[in-house]
Amino acid sequence: MTQPATLQEPITQAPSSKALVIQNLSKEYVPGKPVLTDISLEIEAKGITAIIGPSGTGKSTLIRCINRLVDPTSGNIIFNNQNLASLSGRQLRNARRHIGMVFQEYNLLERLSVMENVLSGRLGYVSVWRAWLRKFSAEDVDKAFALLEQVGMADFANQRADALSGGQRQRVSIARALMQSPDILLADEPTSSLDPKTSVEILELMTEQAKLQHIPVIINIHDVTLAKRFADRIIGMSSGSVVFDGKPEDLQNDHLKSIYGGEDWLS
Amino acid sequence: MSQPTLDKGTFMEKRTWSRFSKFERTARFLFYFVTVAAIVVSLQTIEIIPEFLIDAPEQIGDMLNRMWPPDVSYYPSTIHEAMLETIHIATLGTLLAIIMAIPIGVMVAENVTQNKALNWFARLLLVSSRSINSLVWALLFVAILGPGPLAGAFAIAFRSIGFIGKLFGEALEESAPGPIEALRTTGAPWFSIMTMGYWPQVVPTFWSIVLFRWDINLRESAVLGLVGAGGIGVALNTALELFYWDRVSMVLLSMLVVVAVVEVLVTQIRKRII
Amino acid sequence: MTTNSPIATPRKYVRKRNWLATFSYLVLAAYLIYVLSLFDVNLERLIIGIGRGGDFIGRMMPPNFERYALLIEGMLESIQIAIIATTAGVLLSLPVGFLAARNLMPTWVTWIARALIVGCRSFHPVIVAILFVKAVGFGALAGTLALIVASIGFIAKLFAEAIEEISLKQIEAVRATGAPFFSVIAFGVLPQVMGRFIGFISYQLDSNLRNSTMVGLVGAGGIGGTLFAAFQRFDYDFVSAILIAIIAVIMFAEGINNVMRKLYR
Numbered sequence: 001m002t003q004p005a006t007l008q009e010p011i012t013q014a015p016s017s018k019a020l021v022i023q024n025l026s027k028e029y030v031p032g033k034p035v036l037t038d039i040s041l042e043i044e045a046k047g048i049t050a051i052i053g054p055s056g057t058g059k060s061t062l063i064r065c066i067n068r069l070v071d072p073t074s075g076n077i078i079f080n081n082q083n084l085a086s087l088s089g090r091q092l093r094n095a096r097r098h099i100g101m102v103f104q105e106y107n108l109l110e111r112l113s114v115m116e117n118v119l120s121g122r123l124g125y126v127s128v129w130r131a132w133l134r135k136f137s138a139e140d141v142d143k144a145f146a147l148l149e150q151v152g153m154a155d156f157a158n159q160r161a162d163a164l165s166g167g168q169r170q171r172v173s174i175a176r177a178l179m180q181s182p183d184i185l186l187a188d189e190p191t192s193s194l195d196p197k198t199s200v201e202i203l204e205l206m207t208e209q210a211k212l213q214h215i216p217v218i219i220n221i222h223d224v225t226l227a228k229r230f231a232d233r234i235i236g237m238s239s240g241s242v243v244f245d246g247k248p249e250d251l252q253n254d255h256l257k258s259i260y261g262g263e264d265w266l267s
Numbered sequence: 268m269s270q271p272t273l274d275k276g277t278f279m280e281k282r283t284w285s286r287f288s289k290f291e292r293t294a295r296f297l298f299y300f301v302t303v304a305a306i307v308v309s310l311q312t313i314e315i316i317p318e319f320l321i322d323a324p325e326q327i328g329d330m331l332n333r334m335w336p337p338d339v340s341y342y343p344s345t346i347h348e349a350m351l352e353t354i355h356i357a358t359l360g361t362l363l364a365i366i367m368a369i370p371i372g373v374m375v376a377e378n379v380t381q382n383k384a385l386n387w388f389a390r391l392l393l394v395s396s397r398s399i400n401s402l403v404w405a406l407l408f409v410a411i412l413g414p415g416p417l418a419g420a421f422a423i424a425f426r427s428i429g430f431i432g433k434l435f436g437e438a439l440e441e442s443a444p445g446p447i448e449a450l451r452t453t454g455a456p457w458f459s460i461m462t463m464g465y466w467p468q469v470v471p472t473f474w475s476i477v478l479f480r481w482d483i484n485l486r487e488s489a490v491l492g493l494v495g496a497g498g499i500g501v502a503l504n505t506a507l508e509l510f511y512w513d514r515v516s517m518v519l520l521s522m523l524v525v526v527a528v529v530e531v532l533v534t535q536i537r538k539r540i541i
Numbered sequence: 542m543t544t545n546s547p548i549a550t551p552r553k554y555v556r557k558r559n560w561l562a563t564f565s566y567l568v569l570a571a572y573l574i575y576v577l578s579l580f581d582v583n584l585e586r587l588i589i590g591i592g593r594g595g596d597f598i599g600r601m602m603p604p605n606f607e608r609y610a611l612l613i614e615g616m617l618e619s620i621q622i623a624i625i626a627t628t629a630g631v632l633l634s635l636p637v638g639f640l641a642a643r644n645l646m647p648t649w650v651t652w653i654a655r656a657l658i659v660g661c662r663s664f665h666p667v668i669v670a671i672l673f674v675k676a677v678g679f680g681a682l683a684g685t686l687a688l689i690v691a692s693i694g695f696i697a698k699l700f701a702e703a704i705e706e707i708s709l710k711q712i713e714a715v716r717a718t719g720a721p722f723f724s725v726i727a728f729g730v731l732p733q734v735m736g737r738f739i740g741f742i743s744y745q746l747d748s749n750l751r752n753s754t755m756v757g758l759v760g761a762g763g764i765g766g767t768l769f770a771a772f773q774r775f776d777y778d779f780v781s782a783i784l785i786a787i788i789a790v791i792m793f794a795e796g797i798n799n800v801m802r803k804l805y806r
Contacts, residue, residue: 067717096719107714111732115284120728124719131724134286145282157284173714180718295804306628309621314762315682323686326676359576362569398788400755402667406772411597412590417580490667493759507671523663 019045019184019216020066025075025085027061035061037240039075043184048207048217050231052224054260058240059220063188066218067099068092080183097124100177102206104189106169110162114153114172117161118144121179140179147175151205167198174206178213185210187219191226199223203230224256334516341514345502346521353498354525356416357488360423361481368428372435378447379439379465389432396429401487405496416497423484423491430483434476435469442468475537482533489522597777604785605778615757615764616786622684622763623750629685630692630749631742637693638700645704654701661694666752670761681762688749688756695748699741703734743798750794754787 020043027036035058043049051059064070066077068084077084080098087095100121108117119136126136136144148154151171161169170190177185187206191199203219207230210217221227227234228248236244236251236259244255287295374380374389404422412418447464455463492500499518506514606612640646641654670687677683707730715729757765764783771779 069713069717090721093719093721096717098719099717101714101717103710103714105710107710109711109715109728109732110708111736112728113286116286116728120715120720121718123715123721123724123728126724128721128723128727131720132727136284138283141284142282144284176714176718291804298801298804305624309624313618313621313625313681313685315680315685316678319677319680319682323677323682327673330672330676355576355579358572359580362573394792395788398751398791399784400751402755402758403768403784406758406769407597410772410777411594415580417582420576420580486665490665493667493671503668507675519664519668522668526663 018042019079020218021076021078022066023076023078025062025065025077026073027058027065027070028073034073035240036065036072039240039242041235041242041245043216043218046211046214046216047232048210048219048230049233049235050219050221050227051235051237052221052227052259053237055222057237059237060188062237063101063186063218063220066186067096067101093124097180098183100180100182100185102170102173102177102185102187102190104192106166106173106193108161108164108169108173108176111160113158113160114148114164115144115157117172118147118175118179121176124180144175144179147178148172150178150209151175166194167202170194170198170202171205174202174209178209182213182215184215185217187217189220189222192222199226224251330512333512334519336513337517337520338511338513339517341502341506341511341517342521345505346499346518349492349499349502350521350525352416353488353492353500354485356419356491356496356498357423357481357484359420360488361427361477361484363420363424364427364431364480365477367424368431368435371428371432372439373461375432375436376439378442378444379461389436393429393432393436396425396427397433398429399426401426401484402490402494405491405494409495414495414497419488419491419496419498422496423488426487427480427484430480431476435473438469438472438476439465478533478536482529485529486526600777601781603778604782605776606782608779609782611767612764612783612786615767615783616754616790618681619753619757619763619765620750620790622681622688622753622756623746626685626688626692626749626753627742627746630689630696630745633689634693634696634700637697638704641697641701642704643701644707644709651701654697658694658697658701661690662698663694666691667756667759670756671759674760679760679762684753684756684761684763687761688752691752692745692749695745696741700734700738703737704730707733739802743801747791747794747798750791754790 020041022039022041022043025036025039026034028034039062051062053059061070065072066079066084068087072085075085080095082091082095084092084095109120112120116134119134119140122136122140123131126140130136145154145157148157151174153168153171153175156164156168156172161172164172185206190206191202194202203226206217206219219227219231228251231248234244234246234248234251235242236255238259238261243258244251285292371389371392374385375393377386380386380389401422404425405419408418408421408425412421442465446468447460450460450464488498488500489503490500492498492502493504495501499522503515503518506512506518637654637657641651641658643651646654666687669690670684673683673686677686711733712725712729715725720728753763753765754768755763755765757763757767758769760766764787768780768783771777771783
């Protein structure tokens, strides 16, 4: 019996192994003013990890270092048995294919259709020529349709991306990330531009899909309530270092004070 | 004994997608094809002697060599006067164009003039004005009025009518209908509606258009002298005919300076007044 | 005296005068009068001029298409010049425009590229055509080279501006998928600039077509030469035939432009 198009990929890692290991990661945009100081983390092969912390504390830099959109100053990033920090050129691009990313401002290709946006997730796998001509394989197209259904955007396949609302765009961008069949999903403030209700919908969608795919998720988020609700593990950052690392239940006001400073905002 | 073939079960049809519909794809392909064909045919049939093409860099280098250093003495003797004349040609031409373009612009604006025949007529005038190059207009006016700066001014004027008239008409069409409606209900005469209703709305755009055209006209006026319509073109032509390359470069240099000064001037005017 | 009387002094409405505007208009009017006298324009000359103008129009009508072979040959050459100049201009403008984009290239590179672009735009195409005629001889080559220069000055400048305005976020997203460089360009850069680029090309094609009908006046090929010869021979009815042909071709090209823009968004 032919397999209907599903989204399950064979599991390649033993469930208890670590998916991502960050060792002594540091980043200085300006010499002498480090944004990340000696961060070391281990991320399990499944589960939702939320990183919280005030703006400017390096959350975005940390996440972008993982897929090397930002180059770390020093440190190692072990993923899929490779040190991402030392890769370049083709190897780096090949490694990136296995890391899906969802952005705060969706970063969709505005003038292209929803379908093209989702298919762009496969750009790491198709040749330049076929990308130019938009000649994607039938499997890719079918998978794209299936993903659009999963994120609830199947009716919008031919609409231009700039015609969508914020929530709709984020759904498409999740579909794009999943199109890569990634081994990990990164999300940089995915809900900061969305209203409260849509934020919850998007987080539910992401966590649900990740569970279906058996992949871990790392989310930057500044809404602590949402973080506690959806995450299995919370990492609190302040001034470029990790100051809290534990379960949501263990996150107390004292911890929040050390992360964010100030008392007035705490209820 | 024959084996029954295994039933493969339901075959799920793969959904398809393509960026362009069949119609669009054929149209685009056709267009590409025609474009490439046009380019290839043009290349094959154009009369370009390959030796000249290969020789070109050397010739150009030689010419540039002869142009340096520029003959500075040519400036006070000839260029200064001619430059001023060019500026006058451009300005006079633009002013004359304004006078003629305003009524035509009013005629072509569909919200102001509701008569389709008049609209069409005005549009025809504007298109003709734009399609004929200012140099060709200059040829015409030199034939009518004789050589000299007046022919040049009229050439500039007639060429600019199309530009100013079209953009002025568009500005009129984009003006808010509210104030016009209000004036109509008071029973105001047509002229008052124009001056009180439309004009105040389009004034900044109008002068912006005029300024833009004046800038272009300065450059165009400079070459009209090549056909005898006055201005710096005459000085350039003389120098070219006699192969005084250093004078030619002096003329070109002066043109550059004037254009640069005008650019700065125009930018300042735009910032402060418009 | 109090102002309790029922008839108060009527308030006068004085419209605020925009002194700057009034002053400017007066200056313009004065200038107009000055230049008209400078050019020795008086009523007598104007009347003579209008008379001669009428006479002239009479001689241009009806348009004489007898020498249509010459006309077609000239127009074809002009069209060829326009097509080749636009094609070569576009091809050359792509790298020059890229090099001039300040968000992609280091400063010194953009300076050189921008200086080149400004140089190309400094002079009227006819002047550039004359220089090329003197350099490479009469004929279509000079005209084509002149219009290539004009095209680069326009397209490369606008192309650079379009590149400078692109959103880097889209490029970031495509890079994150592991796409190779040219795929990033194909999906992340080109869709953002293509719409405007098609607009520039169609504008420049139109402009080149108009200019190509004219560069012949200085010997750079095309219908301009035929036109100039007709003027010199006082064949004004042939002149009007040529003008009609030019207008017709330009209008046709505008129609094609509209089609191209619709097809390529």
